[in-house]
Amino acid sequence: MFYLSHSGKYVLCAVSEMEIGCDIEKIKEVKWKFAKRFFSEKEYDFLVRLGRQEKLMKQGETVKSGKTDKKEKVGKQQNINRQKEKGEIKENAYTVEEAFTRFWVLRESYVKKTGEGLGAALTGLDFSDILGQKNSKGKKNGEFLEETFFEMEYDGYRIAICGEKDSKPEFVVYRGTIDNCFL
Structure with a gap:
């Protein structure tokens, strides 16, 4: 199975034998009304x-x-x-734009994996506790999720993959034009 997401000049293709969800977004300015509406109170307060x-x-x-x-x-x-x-702040410190985008790609990868879609109660999701950790779990309505999240930043974009418990994806970056994809 394969899963697609795109943003700006990039397309993310995730291939897996299991159900997963993936998202890629360009790191962008915080949309405060959006964050207030769709992020948890802890995430919003952090931002x-x-x-x-x-x-x-x-x-x-x-x-x-x-x-x-x-x-x-x-x-x-x-x-x-x-x-x-x-040593006053940790190496993994985020800008507010990075944190905003990170919360969003984690959220979107989860709803794509579960099939709930963006109409689901997104405010029930909370990823505020996983900042500073690469592979971790989020929460939904206060309970830890079974799914594991994998992330990376690439060229000003945030990438998140939501997978089954204890799965470990391999990230491969292909650079080329669309012409090179079809032989």
Whole structure:
């Protein structure tokens, strides 16, 4: 069996002997009304806190330059990198856009696997506890899901595959044009 998803310039094809669900999405700006409606309260609160932290970082900080201190604006990524070097934040820290997109691809891969479709009660799903873990389980209505989720980031896109318990997918990236796919 094969499963397809597409976003922007990429198509994701997942092949499996078991039922799975997959999704790929370009990392994009947070749609706050959408997140409020479809994400769990914990996921939404996480996004809000992360967004506030990023806003504060964008406003700048005092940076030592030579013998004197100067106030200057520091870009979001520069600040995150500095905090990682100091050990103040973990290497797997997400931007609010990455976390938003991650919550969405996990959710969509699950509903595709189960066949519930996007009309299902998406707010019953919660993936807030698996941030920082590559292969983990989400929750539905407070109970751990049987399914296991596998993820990766590729070229500014988030990919998620929802599979059977204890399954381990192999990721293979094929780069080529559609002309090269049909021989």
